[in-house]
Amino acid sequence: MSEHFLPGPPPVALTLRRSARARRISLRISQLDGRVTLTLPNGAREAEALSFAREKESWIRDHLAARGADLQVGPGALLPIEGRDRQLVPATGRRVVLGPERIEVPGPAVAARLQGWLRQLARDRLTAAADHYAALLGKGYSRITLRDTRSRWGSCSSQGALMFSWRLILAPPEVLRYVAAHEVAHLAEMNHSAAFWAQVARIYGPYEAPRHWLRQHGADLHRIRFDG
Structure with missing residues (x-):
């Protein structure tokens, strides 16, 4: 697995993972922690996955906004x-x-x-x-x-x-x-x-x-x- 970011306000962390069973690049957003995961076939290049994420940026940000913000524990929380x-x-x-x-x-x-x-x-x-x-x-x-x-x-x-x-x-x-x-x-x-x-x-x-x-x-x- 590798970590990348979509630039912007704010940057969005992307986790890239490879799967021998994957036939195409797929995108998933966890509703639990908001993690954005791109799954790649073994033969795909990371640049292809990052380009795919950029094409889906509006969809990604809309889903993250609908999910709601995390609560960081600290004084006053x-x-x-x-x-x-x-x-x-x-x-x-x-x-x-x-x-x-x-x-x-x-x-x-x-x-x-x-x-x-x-x-x-x-x-x-x-x-x-x-x-x-x-x-x-x-x-x-x-x-x-x-x-x-x-x-x-x-x-x-x-x-x-x-x-x-x-x-x-x-x-x-x-x-x-x-x-x-x-x-x-x-x-x-x-x-x-x-x-x-x-x-x-x-x-x-x-x-x-x-x-x-x-x-x-x-x-x-x-x-x-x-x-x-």
Whole structure:
């Protein structure tokens, strides 16, 4: 893969990747992070791909504008924690303090410090939820891991290993609990059959509202950037 830019206000980063299966140059914009990817057949020249991107520049910029801007985490930023907006405030103490309207984070690396704190809070909340739903289901799981996944909010392996996106801590608590129940239900049904959804309903209750929330707002959680 290689990185290039479309010049302009602002410049647009382009990722060029080659694929043996590609028959022509194709263009994709991720709705999660706004990444613009050009896929090239092995025999195509990079100059051809960049020319193709320039021809599609208006389309690219229109789609990026419709997607909305990323939120860079830093002092003064307003970001959701357990579904409630809090303002990030630099602190002089030694620990992160979460209040009803603000979150105080010691520096100097405020964004990195907050991300680590959120991951730990997510682990605590997801472990408690998974334990609760596994007990209701009558089945145990082998372990829990947290990742920053783009394509799914959670998974359950055939060995009973649960994986969750730590960004669920940014969603309302009922959404986090729904995802935990969803993955725990796979311990009994490794599919999405009617029997599976019956297990979700049995251990969680009505799940339509949190499922809909993820479909409508889940991508927004990936626009919160901690890499500044």
